[in-house]
Amino acid sequence: MLTIKVLGSGCANCKKLEAVTKQAVAKLGIEAEVVKVTEYPDIMKYNVMSTPGLVVNEKVVSSGRIPSEAEITTFLTSALSLA
């Protein structure tokens, strides 16, 4: 099971990223937990300086932009193959 975190303090782009991520998860049909991280001290633990950030299994895969659904799918599948 994957743990996915969306980092961002509730800006419009963070919500968009969360939606795209959930879509990618649903299409892949995998088991994953999508968590929102909104507090700055928690966000900064990942050393991310531009939100929204995306973290898969505690690894930062993107920051400061909304990757396409296809890109997120690649992030997820490569994380699965590592797990």
Next chain:
Amino acid sequence: MKQTTLKLNPSPNPSLRTFGMVGAAVVLWFLLYNVIESLANWLAYTALGLGPDTRLGSSVAFFLYDVPKILLLLSGMIFLISIIRTFFSPERTRALLGGKREGLGNLFASMLGIVTPFCSCSAVPLFIGFVESGIPLGVTFSFLIAAPTINEVAVVMLFGLFGWKVAGLYIASGLVIATLAGIVIGRLKMERYVEDFVWQIQSSGSSVIESLTWEQRFTRAWESVKEIVSKVWLYVVIGIAVGAGIHGFVPEDALASIMGKTTWWSVPAAVLVGIPLYSNAAGVIPIVSALMEKGASLGTVLAFMMSVVGLSLPEVIILRRVLKPRLIAVFVGVVAIAIMLTGYLFNLVM
């Protein structure tokens, strides 16, 4: 701090197809850019039958020409700027600024503020990331002042409506303001007015600097063109419509007495009015350009613009999360004074 390079795509060679598409887009852009003026005139004077000498006729032709011109300029320039920006991430900028001293560091931070992708919604994590890695407070502020002030939309619109000289002056004065204000804030030793939790944060993760292929750079640049243009086009249209109205219907020199060079209070008034106004540059510049045509002076107008885009209420509210009220006040005060001085300077010399 540890840094790793992430390769997203193993093949470094851009495909011929991508370059073909970009090339075709460039050709199409130039074709369009060269026909819109005659098209606008034809639409206004022939199709709509308006006289070129009438007020309505000149307003409509002005509108029909300026809207596509500005939108084309915006798309083209944002594409270019976004490609440049794919080479600068906040992480890379932070690494570049590490170990830089005050003074030169402030200037360097201001310049990086132009090319680093920045959104005011990320101002807080960026602030924490800079300060935590040991970049001096003043240098961090230089970056935070330059990044929103010298933004791509403002520069492109100034270029489109006033020409390259005014756009260049705007960039230069933005750099000077950000550098000086950052130095002043640094000298005031305001570190204790940063919220305490900021100093306690210890980020452990290593930051990622991506290495991208040209294809990915083009895709990202195209995505930011779509994002920015879809966000600002309506402001551009409304701004130009209001500007066109002023252009056709307000008499020449109507504003000379209140926004002209000789009125000493016009610069501070412009800055004060600009702070709570948070319009993106897109809506303000067409109006401002029409005001200038009617006798407002360049210094007053630039001061107004910088105050609108560089000092905005939403950003101040966001920064309140990491700055105590006194530091917020100093930040707004120092930047406002720097903008006013620039305004006076331009009124004096131009």
